[in-house]
Amino acid sequence: MKCAMNEGAGLITSRLTYFNITIRIKRKKSCIFSIIIALCYQTTFISMNIRTILSTIIILLFSIATFAQKNNLEKTVIKPLPTGTANIACDCKDAVKINTTKASQYGLTKPSLGFGSIQEITSKGRGDKLAFEAEHNTAWYLLNINFDGEFVFEITPQDTTNDYDFLLYKYTDTSFCRGIQKNKIKPVRSNLSRLNSKKKGITGLAFDAKNEFVGKGIGAAYSKSIEVLKGEKYVLVLDNVYPDGKGHIIHFNYIKQVTIAGVVLDADSVPLKSEILLTDNYGTVIKQINTGIDGKYLINTGVKEEINYTLDFSSDSSFIAVKKINTKALKDSNTFTDIRTILVKLKKGTKYNLNSINFLGGTSTLLSESHSSVIGLYKLMSKNKRMIIRIEGHINGYGDHPLSVSRAKTVYDYLQKQGIEKERMSFIGFGGEKQLYKYPQNEFESSANRRVEINVISIK
Numbered sequence: 507m508k509c510a511m512n513e514g515a516g517l518i519t520s521r522l523t524y525f526n527i528t529i530r531i532k533r534k535k536s537c538i539f540s541i542i543i544a545l546c547y548q549t550t551f552i553s554m555n556i557r558t559i560l561s562t563i564i565i566l567l568f569s570i571a572t573f574a575q576k577n578n579l580e581k582t583v584i585k586p587l588p589t590g591t592a593n594i595a596c597d598c599k600d601a602v603k604i605n606t607t608k609a610s611q612y613g614l615t616k617p618s619l620g621f622g623s624i625q626e627i628t629s630k631g632r633g634d635k636l637a638f639e640a641e642h643n644t645a646w647y648l649l650n651i652n653f654d655g656e657f658v659f660e661i662t663p664q665d666t667t668n669d670y671d672f673l674l675y676k677y678t679d680t681s682f683c684r685g686i687q688k689n690k691i692k693p694v695r696s697n698l699s700r701l702n703s704k705k706k707g708i709t710g711l712a713f714d715a716k717n718e719f720v721g722k723g724i725g726a727a728y729s730k731s732i733e734v735l736k737g738e739k740y741v742l743v744l745d746n747v748y749p750d751g752k753g754h755i756i757h758f759n760y761i762k763q764v765t766i767a768g769v770v771l772d773a774d775s776v777p778l779k780s781e782i783l784l785t786d787n788y789g790t791v792i793k794q795i796n797t798g799i800d801g802k803y804l805i806n807t808g809v810k811e812e813i814n815y816t817l818d819f820s821s822d823s824s825f826i827a828v829k830k831i832n833t834k835a836l837k838d839s840n841t842f843t844d845i846r847t848i849l850v851k852l853k854k855g856t857k858y859n860l861n862s863i864n865f866l867g868g869t870s871t872l873l874s875e876s877h878s879s880v881i882g883l884y885k886l887m888s889k890n891k892r893m894i895i896r897i898e899g900h901i902n903g904y905g906d907h908p909l910s911v912s913r914a915k916t917v918y919d920y921l922q923k924q925g926i927e928k929e930r931m932s933f934i935g936f937g938g939e940k941q942l943y944k945y946p947q948n949e950f951e952s953s954a955n956r957r958v959e960i961n962v963i964s965i966k
Contacts, residue, residue, distance in 0.1 A: 596622030598683035601646035609812035613755035656761035660710035664752035669701035677739035699725035768845030777801030789877035824849035828862035870912035902955035911935030
């Protein structure tokens, strides 16, 4: 079966030209203007003067709308799923070569539709954990290893309903593909588990996974990471079980063993006993610990190179705090030291900025890395049973009041779903009325405007 590709569709536009005036309009966005203008010029019983007046009004309204859009820095835009352009190969002999570096990715790829000209892998005589039942829609990659260390990757399907399995082989020589067909080469890692909807179809190798091989049926989404040496080569083959699937992205990385040390204090610099969550960029909790009575903590763990991790701090009577860490800051060291965190006491009538809660641009969809902060807010309200809050949404830019409302409501809905009584919460959006930076000069200032604040109405 041939490995088919889908071609991307271009933007469809409408063009109307009357009296040397040309207006280009995105069809779905402004077709109403096209219709009205066409009626104005094609209806014979409307006088020339009326047509001219109506046309002028319409063009003026369109210009105002365009100006408003340009001055709204965070307009809600619903975009179709992008069409992948990165190449895939459905046969071993054509495997796409990839140089794996720290925090690198390949894709979004074109969809794989078929198994190519040769079906190299079937489960016959190979074992349940060591082979696909058969190749359905495959993609082959030849990975060049550029660092010594613990190697991980994540396969993210564009369509979260697609079910990707994978096999990872140690590359031998030019006879490798023939060896695969004759069942002479065994994989060093595999994951054939059923689609995990909670993980949005993501699978791969992870530092904290327990099993090197995961067989068919319900099982772990990740297999155990693998120790590699610079200069080695591996062959990764993916198989999407479902037909007519979309493309995928593969994130590659290496694990760095680190130590994270610090102290938690209150506003008067008194040590504070608190809970700490270390989460990755997908919002997955890596470590959960409590400080001692001296407020100090020490975490030893593995983290992915050059990827943001989040430390969430919380205590019973203080508002939550968040800090970001990244191995880029370590240079030649393996230790994050002297992380000093202040937890501010909860007070009635005080607003607290949840600047760690971020959204997908122009939407009210929480980024994965923000989930731990919302969980921290939930725990805080669970411990303070009489705490009543108002969730306040803000955007970067002017206008778009509904977006700020829906962002605040996203946090409200999450808390209610977790069991916080709706009588203890309300939400409101201020659009761009209360920007911290009216004329942001950089991404930091723009991000500071794009925020959710918690207004403590009462706490007893």
